[in-house]
Amino acid sequence: xxxxxxxxxxxxxxxxxxxxxxxxxxxTRATAFIAAVCFFWSxxxxxxxxxxxxxIPNVGAPLTYSSISAFSCSLIILLIQWRGGPKExxxxxxxxxxxxxxxxxxxxxxxxxxxxxxxxxxxxxxTYYANTPYMREMIALYLMxxxxxTIILSAVCLKWARDEVTGLLRVGLxxxxxGLLLDALGFTLTKVTAVVARWLGYDLDVLSTxxxxxxxxxxxxxxxxxxxxxxxxxxxxxxxxxxxxxxxLQPLWSAVKDVATAPKAEPTWWQLWWQLxxxxxxxxxxxIRDALLQLTAHCDQRVGHSTYAAAVERGERHERAxxxxxxxxxxxxxxxxxxKGDGPADPPEKFRITIDLVELANTVHRLH
Numbered sequence: 027x028x029x030x031x032x033x034x035x036x037x038x039x040x041x042x043x044x045x046x047x048x049x050x051x052x053x054t055r056a057t058a059f060i061a062a063v064c065f066f067w068s069x070x071x072x073x074x075x076x077x078x079x080x081x082i083p084n085v086g087a088p089l090t091y092s093s094i095s096a097f098s099c100s101l102i103i104l105l106i107q108w109r110g111g112p113k114e115x116x117x118x119x120x121x122x123x124x125x126x127x128x129x130x131x132x133x134x135x136x137x138x139x140x141x142x143x144x145x146x147x148x149x150x151x152x153t154y155y156a157n158t159p160y161m162r163e164m165i166a167l168y169l170m171x172x173x174x175x176t177i178i179l180s181a182v183c184l185k186w187a188r189d190e191v192t193g194l195l196r197v198g199l200x201x202x203x204x205g206l207l208l209d210a211l212g213f214t215l216t217k218v219t220a221v222v223a224r225w226l227g228y229d230l231d232v233l234s235t236x237x238x239x240x241x242x243x244x245x246x247x248x249x250x251x252x253x254x255x256x257x258x259x260x261x262x263x264x265x266x267x268x269x270x271x272x273x274x275l276q277p278l279w280s281a282v283k284d285v286a287t288a289p290k291a292e293p294t295w296w297q298l299w300w301q302l303x304x305x306x307x308x309x310x311x312x313x314i315r316d317a318l319l320q321l322t323a324h325c326d327q328r329v330g331h332s333t334y335a336a337a338v339e340r341g342e343r344h345e346r347a348x349x350x351x352x353x354x355x356x357x358x359x360x361x362x363x364x365x366k367g368d369g370p371a372d373p374p375e376k377f378r379i380t381i382d383l384v385e386l387a388n389t390v391h392r393l394h
Contacts, residue, residue: 049116050107054257057100061246064093068239070148083146088138091168092131098175099127104253105182130171137164152217153231156224169218176210194259198252205249212241269303271384275310278387281360282317311383318356318379325359327374352381353389360390 066072073086102123106116141160143151155161180203187199220234301309333354337347355377362371 050104050257053100053104053107054253057097057104057253058250060093060097060100061250064090064097065243065246067093073148074146077146084143084151085138087143087151088135088164091134091164095127095130095134095168095171098172099123101179101249102175105179108253109182109186127171130167133167134164137161137167149235150231153220153224153229153234156221165221169214169221173210173214173218176206176214180206180210194256198256201252201255202249203252205245205247205252207245208241208248209245212245213238216241265303268307272303272307272310274384275307275314275387277391278383279310279314281390282314282321314383315379321356321359321363322377323373324362324371325355325373325377326362326371327355327377328372329358330355330374349381349385352379353386356381356386357390 067076067086067090073084073090076086076089077083103120106119106123110116137160141155141158141164143155143158143161145154147154152165156165183199183203183206187196187203216233216238220230220232220238223230330351334347334351337350338344342350355374356379359371
């Protein structure tokens, strides 16, 4: 489970170089990473290794409980960022969440340092030390913190689900609710029941040691998928658009790549196969714009003036006439650079390329 969540965090780290780093993206990655840390710390093998390395019996317990509390905090922050709203309100809620759970983590560490827990317990620490001073309070605190986050998340998701949400967002909310329900009933409730049973003199340790761990893993997997699915869906849609634009630009690139002034260094297939379509599009647009800038010397401003005048005469608006003028000069420049033009060009002193490249590529495709 930890390996899966780390792989998920690694996938989320990949982003096009032109994509800005958003708080939602950071929160999503952080949540996946912290979830992986939780499952890593809670593994008996890890607990035994940490206890042995530090020489402190059960020191892995506050590490595990602190990571669970940090995960609860990150889930709330992720939902706050996902829900959106005024930036100041989001920042205030995030700060409050961090303060509350930061205080909880400090209390967990402090209570463990005060407790007498010399007998190492790798799988049943919650119930074994349920009646031990300070350990009892530490266990109750982390369970309360996790249960609180589950209640908050469930309430917000239920309220949000009543709104008009569709598509992957609705699917994601349902997955989150299903995962939270499984976590609340299968992990938190069983842990609380086992601990309370110990307080009352009964032994229901099997709930804590056998039922809770797989329920936590499955619940975490389900609601993690609920958070990530809409993000991956929107990213996939953006990549599909980038792929469509990349293919649409191929006629334009074919027209300019063989021009003498165009850049000759074209990425090879083994440099491109692993890249996202958005990254490929970025490289292709950069090459095309570089080629078009170098074609400025072959552009004829007389062609632009005549095209602009004709467009205005037809009743075209100023912006459309300017675009038509720019497009005509570029196409004429490609012809002249290829040796197909008539007479010397009269290049403009300043020529800024503002036309949409896909629109230009469609025109080039029609002409050919």
